[in-house]
Amino acid sequence: MSPTLETAAQPADLKRVVIEPVTRVEGHGKVTILLDEENRIHQVRLHIVEFRGFEKFIQGRPYWEVPVMVQRLCGICPVSHHLAAGKAVDMLVGARKLTPAAEKLRRLLHVGQMLQSHALHFFHLASPDLLFGFDSDVAKRNVIGVIEAHPDLAVQGVKLRKYGQEVIRHIAGKRVHGVAAIPGGMNKALKVEERDLLLRDIGPVVEWSRAAVALSRKVFEASAEQHREFGVFPSNFMSLTGPAGELEFYDGGLRARDAQGSAIFDHVDYAHYNRFIREEVKPWSYMKFPFIISQGAEGGWYRVGPLARVNNCDSITTPLAEAERRTFREAAGGGMQHASLAYHWARMIEMLHAAEEIERLLNDPEILGTDLVTKGERALEGIGVIEAPRGTLFHHYRINESDVIEKANLIVSTTNNNQAMNEAVRQVAARYLDGKTLTEGLLNHIEVAIRAYDPCLSCATHALGRMPLQVELLDAEGRLLDRLVKDADGGLSCGEA
Amino acid sequence: MDHTKTFFLDGQEIPFKEGQTVFDAAMAAGVYIPHLCHNPDYEPHSSCRLCTVIVNGRPFAACTQPAVAGQMIQNDTPELREMRRTLTQMLFVEGNHYCPTCEKSGHCKLQATAYDLGLQDNHFPQFFPKREVDASHPDFVLDRDRCILCGHCVRVSRDVDRKCVFAMTHRGIKTEIVVDSPTGLLKDSRLTMEDEAANVCPVGALMPKRKGFQVPIGERPYDKAPIRVDSVKNFRIREERRHG
Numbered sequence: 106m107s108p109t110l111e112t113a114a115q116p117a118d119l120k121r122v123v124i125e126p127v128t129r130v131e132g133h134g135k136v137t138i139l140l141d142e143e144n145r146i147h148q149v150r151l152h153i154v155e156f157r158g159f160e161k162f163i164q165g166r167p168y169w170e171v172p173v174m175v176q177r178l179c180g181i182c183p184v185s186h187h188l189a190a191g192k193a194v195d196m197l198v199g200a201r202k203l204t205p206a207a208e209k210l211r212r213l214l215h216v217g218q219m220l221q222s223h224a225l226h227f228f229h230l231a232s233p234d235l236l237f238g239f240d241s242d243v244a245k246r247n248v249i250g251v252i253e254a255h256p257d258l259a260v261q262g263v264k265l266r267k268y269g270q271e272v273i274r275h276i277a278g279k280r281v282h283g284v285a286a287i288p289g290g291m292n293k294a295l296k297v298e299e300r301d302l303l304l305r306d307i308g309p310v311v312e313w314s315r316a317a318v319a320l321s322r323k324v325f326e327a328s329a330e331q332h333r334e335f336g337v338f339p340s341n342f343m344s345l346t347g348p349a350g351e352l353e354f355y356d357g358g359l360r361a362r363d364a365q366g367s368a369i370f371d372h373v374d375y376a377h378y379n380r381f382i383r384e385e386v387k388p389w390s391y392m393k394f395p396f397i398i399s400q401g402a403e404g405g406w407y408r409v410g411p412l413a414r415v416n417n418c419d420s421i422t423t424p425l426a427e428a429e430r431r432t433f434r435e436a437a438g439g440g441m442q443h444a445s446l447a448y449h450w451a452r453m454i455e456m457l458h459a460a461e462e463i464e465r466l467l468n469d470p471e472i473l474g475t476d477l478v479t480k481g482e483r484a485l486e487g488i489g490v491i492e493a494p495r496g497t498l499f500h501h502y503r504i505n506e507s508d509v510i511e512k513a514n515l516i517v518s519t520t521n522n523n524q525a526m527n528e529a530v531r532q533v534a535a536r537y538l539d540g541k542t543l544t545e546g547l548l549n550h551i552e553v554a555i556r557a558y559d560p561c562l563s564c565a566t567h568a569l570g571r572m573p574l575q576v577e578l579l580d581a582e583g584r585l586l587d588r589l590v591k592d593a594d595g596g597l598s599c600g601e602a
Numbered sequence: 603m604d605h606t607k608t609f610f611l612d613g614q615e616i617p618f619k620e621g622q623t624v625f626d627a628a629m630a631a632g633v634y635i636p637h638l639c640h641n642p643d644y645e646p647h648s649s650c651r652l653c654t655v656i657v658n659g660r661p662f663a664a665c666t667q668p669a670v671a672g673q674m675i676q677n678d679t680p681e682l683r684e685m686r687r688t689l690t691q692m693l694f695v696e697g698n699h700y701c702p703t704c705e706k707s708g709h710c711k712l713q714a715t716a717y718d719l720g721l722q723d724n725h726f727p728q729f730f731p732k733r734e735v736d737a738s739h740p741d742f743v744l745d746r747d748r749c750i751l752c753g754h755c756v757r758v759s760r761d762v763d764r765k766c767v768f769a770m771t772h773r774g775i776k777t778e779i780v781v782d783s784p785t786g787l788l789k790d791s792r793l794t795m796e797d798e799a800a801n802v803c804p805v806g807a808l809m810p811k812r813k814g815f816q817v818p819i820g821e822r823p824y825d826k827a828p829i830r831v832d833s834v835k836n837f838r839i840r841e842e843r844r845h846g
Contacts, residue, residue, distance in 0.1 A: 165735055167743055169814045174703040198812075278819025282702065285818075293818035507737040508811060 110531040113139050113148035120144075122543070124551065136530055136551055144540045149531040151523075151555065152390045160513045168197050168487075168504050171513075172286050175500065178517070181225070183282050184218035184273060185493030185518075188355070189500040191286030192489030196376075197504060199481025200289035206474025207290035212355050213466045214276045214285055215491070216459040219354060220310070221269025222494035223411075223456040226559045227317060228262025231449055234553050235324045240546025258320070261313040265456070268310045272463060275299040290478035300467055307464045311425070314457040318429050321453040325446065326436075334536065336445030336529040336554045339364035341397060341407035342416050343382075343521070345375070345492050350419030352430075352458060354492040360417050361397055361407060366441045369397055375490035378499055384516065392523050395516060406524035409496025410558060411451035416441045421454075423461035429454045445529045445557040452559070493518045495559050519560040529554040609673035611655075618669040625653055625664040628677070629837040634830035635677055636686050636715055638693075638804065639752040640665040642837055645761070647753055652686050652715070687719045695726045696775065698733065698747035699805075705814030706806030708822025712750055714829035733778065738789035741811055742800060749779055749807040759799035767793045779807070 113119055119139040139148035163174055172190040176183035188211055195203065203211070233246045236255065245254075252259040270280040276295065277283025285291055325332050341364065345357040350371075358372035359381065370381055384393040385402045396405035407413070415434075421427040433442065433450060442451075466472055489500045496518030503512040519526075533554040538547050608615045611628055618627035623646065628635050639650035648663035655664045656676040664677070676682065693699075693712060701707050733746035751770065756779070759767040771780045783790035793800055800808065819825060823832055 167737060167811065167814070169812055170703060170705060173705075173815060177702060283819055284815045287815050288812065292816055293821075508743075509735070509737045 110146065110149050110535060111527070116148060119147055124548065138534055138538070144542075146535050146539045149527070149534045150389060151527045151530050160515055163510050163513050166510055167508050168194055168502065168510055169288050169508075171502065171510060173284055175515070176282055178515075180281055182218060182222050182494050184214055184277070185491055185498055186500070187277075187284075187286055188215055189489040189491040189493070189498045190502075191288075192356075192491065193487035193500045193502050194286075194288045194489070195290075196487035196489070197484055197502070198288040199483055200479050201481060202479070203290055204474065204476045204479055205471045206294065207477045207479070208355075209466055209469060209472050209474075210276055210291045210295060210477075211286060213295075213463065213472065214273060215355050216462045216466070217269045217272025217276070219269075219459040219494055220314075220456055220463065221266045221273070222559075223452050223459070224262055224265035224269060224317075226494075227321065227449060227453060227456070228259065228265070230559075231556055232258070232262070234549070234556070235321075235449065239550050239553050240544070243545055243549075246549075261316070265310060265313055265317075268306060269459075272303060275303060287478065289480040292477070294475045294477060295472055297473060300473060303463070304467045307460070307467065311457070311460045311464060314453070314460040315425060318450070318453040318457050321450040322429075322432065322436075325444075325450050332444050332446045335550075336533050336557060337443050338528050338532055339443055340525055340528070341369060341400065341405065342413035342441065343397070343407045343409055344414040344417045344497060345490065346372075346418050347422075348372075352414055352418040352421045352426075352455075354459075356491075359490070359497075362417055362441065363400075364441060364443070366416075369399065375499075376488045378488065378490065379501075382516070384520075390523070392520055393516075394523050395521050396524075407521065408525040409518055409521040410448065410494075411455050412442065412445075412448045413496065414492060415451040415454055421458050423458050423465065425461055426454055426458035429457060445554055448557045448559070495519060496521050519558075522558050522560060526555055526558050526560060529557070607669075607671040609669055609671060609675060611675045612678050616669075622669050623665060624655060624657070624662070624667045624669050624673075624675060626837075627669045628664065629834055630841055632834050632838075633677065634834050635664050636718065636830075637665060637833075638711055638715060638750060639754070641754060641802065641804070642840060644754070644757060644802075647757065650689070650750075650752060652689055654682065654685065656682065683719065687721060688725075690716050690719055690721060691723075691725045693750050694721075694724045695728050696731065697749060698730065704748070704806050705809065706748070708817070708819065708825050710806060710824075711804035711829065714824040714832075717824075718829050729775075736781070736788045737811075738787040739791075739793065739811075740789070741795055742788060742793065743809050743811055744779070744781070744788050745807055745809065746778055747807075748805050750805055751777055751779070752804060754802045754804060755779070755799045755808055758802045759793075759797065763797045763799050765792050765797065765799070767791045767797070767799060 116139055119141055122138040122140065124136040135152050137150050137152065138146060140146055159175060159178055163171055166174065172187050172194055175190045176187040178186050191211070229248050232251050233248065236251060237246050248259070273283065274280045276293070277285040285293065341361055343359065343361040345353045346360045347353040347357045359375050359378060360371045361369040363369055373381055381398055382395050383398050384395045386393055394406065396402045397407060398405065415430055421430050433454060436442070485504055487502050491498050498518050499514070499516040501514040502510055505511050530551055533550050537550045541547060608617050610616070611633055614633065616627050616631045616633065625635055625637070625640065626642065629642070635653045635655065637650065637653040639647045640653060646665035648666040651663060653664040654661050657667060657673055694716070699712065701713050704710065707713060735746065736744040753770065755768040756770060759765050767782055769780050769782060770777055772778060780786065781788050781791050803809070827835070
């Protein structure tokens with residue numbers, strides 16, 4: 106960890122380098138770096154300068170609208186918000202246990218989402234860095250370059266994502282921003298012909314997912330030295346796990362482990378999450394910094410998402426993914442894997458699990474059930490927690506007697522990773538930029554570190570390498586010394602003031 | 603039905619019987635005329651002006667205009683489509699209509715009409731009015747954000763339910779729906795589940811509670827057929843039921 110790089114002792118005396126926007130995910134983020142006269146780094150911060158306001162503007166709305174409203178938070182993983190809110194709303198109507206068909210349809214919807222999101226990130230966004238190198242020719246370091254150099258791989262990526270989107274469409278009516286979860290269940294049964302259509306194509310999806318795991322492992326092992334020093338830092342990890350400690354995306358208890366793998370808490374009912382997790386506010390970012398209360402704000406931050414989940418779980422319930430998990434853990438000597446770039450490998454293991462799980466659920470006769478809604482004793486507070494592709498996602502609502510939302514608290518996956526992404530950026534900046542002259546390739550190292558977490562602020566990195574960047578080097582008096590600009594077409598220009 | 607007289611609508615000969623409106627005769631003949639404030643189950647109101655047609659060179663609301671033999675009427679012209687589009691855009695900017703998250707989506711006459719008229723945007727600056735949501739009633743939500751002041755609830759509560767639960771107050775752009783109750787809240791009114799007025803709102807302003815999104819995408823009325831097809835079909839079913 107690099108606590109000294111969060112806040113410089115004498116910031117007024119330092120040069121300031123700003124990367125803005127680093128990315129754009131329904132808003133903007135930026136990285137600021139403070140350097141001394143020798144270009145030694147004293148402070149690095151990832152700021153999220155967006156402000157969404159969802160928690161505010163759903164206040165006053167009827168609770169049954171909320172699962173549909175909040176999914177508009179995101180165009181990449183709306184299903185996650187839809188289902189997390191759906192689970193919270195289930196609690197409001199007293200539906201503690203859904204019907205078998207409803208729960209299985211939600212799980213199918215969720216793993217369809219996991220498959221498409223992970224495929225999108227790995228093949229379209231991350232693979233150019235991983236296949237060509239972080240500072241390779243920028244003209245080719247994009248998805249078009251991948252299509253030209255590895256056409257079969259690129260097509261597999263497109264087809265994997267398409268399949269996940271089709272799973273979503275058959276259940277929710279649309280590939281993006283559909284409607285499926287209603288209070289206490291689901292609004293549509295899966296038809297036999299829809300099930301058969303999806304089953305017809307699942308074979309290649311599983312095989313391509315296996316190949317993707319092999320590729321991500323090969324990339325990790327081929328550059329083992331780089332992967333073991335790039336964005337590597339010890340941290341706590343948090344995720345949901347199932348009753349037996351298995352990997353779990355839809356439901357389960359909260360588990361947190363420290364950097365050595367020792368349990369901080371386990372099988373915690375997520376309805377009590379706020380007894381274990383608190384959010385800290387820092388004046389320089391709109392995004393809060395969650396931490397584990399028992400560990401304190403300073404050392405209690407944690408990582409979520411694929412790396413946390415695969416590190417945290419004791420097993421995976423599908424055989425192919427479980428075999429890959431064992432290999433993954435062995436590579437870390439049986440302990441916790443701390444390399445940021447191992448997120449990619451873990452993500453592909455999860456994608457393989459999602460593909461296997463889709464096949465399992467489609468072959469389950471109960472998936473065609475038509476008893477889809479249940480309810481029980483009404484409550485005024487509802488909490489839904491789910492493992493979104495990017496990590497643990499919390500939705501918490503309180504309603505009044507008129508069925509209207511009075512208060513909402515959302516802790517989204519990227520927020521959980523806020524401190525971790527800051528740590529990654531600091532570590533990479535200190536390791537690769539310290540004392541150097543700025544180049545596009547060096548800048549991309551920072552993007553690669555952020556991209557590993559597939560943050561929701563990756564809508565811009567989802568812009569297929571067209572993320573506009575402007576980096577300015579100012580002296581202590583604020584005079585412009587150097588400027589590097591990457592425009593929306595990926596073209597570079599530079600020049601001194 | 604004995605149709606011995608006819609008029610011409612966009613050149614098509616339309617039969618009608620004595621006392622029938624241009625709207626009713628056209629719909630019975632399978633010709634759609636856009637409309638929002640008119641529900642053929644009730645007396646016409648002619649306030650939204652969306653059904654305006656040109657009769658012998660002059661504009662009239664088709665829902666109240668009696669059909670007359672030999673009339674030359676224009677309905678589907680570029681000018682009338684543009685006027686209807688503009689009226690609909692004005693309705694969108696005067697309220698707070700968020701179709702992507704509205705439970706009425708796919709069932710909503712305003713949304714369906716907008717699609718039919720080819721609305722690409724709202725054109726006019728958004729008013730963003732501050733309107734109250736009344737969720738006090740155990741069974742209904744009155745969301746004034748979505749109200750287009752069609753007056754269905756007012757008329758049906760007064761003329762059919764005989765309760766006068768709803769009325770309009772203020773004037774012009776400040777016009778809004780009010781509730782007849784000691785507190786002004788729906789919970790203290792005489793509105794019940796059995797009231798016809800409770801189920802007549804063509805948009806999402808007056809909605810039953812806890813029913814939203816139960817119909818899946820693809821099975822909602824306007825997923826199955828555009829409003830011009832759905833309206834004509836329903837009109838004919840109603841006519842057959844009424845006249846045998």
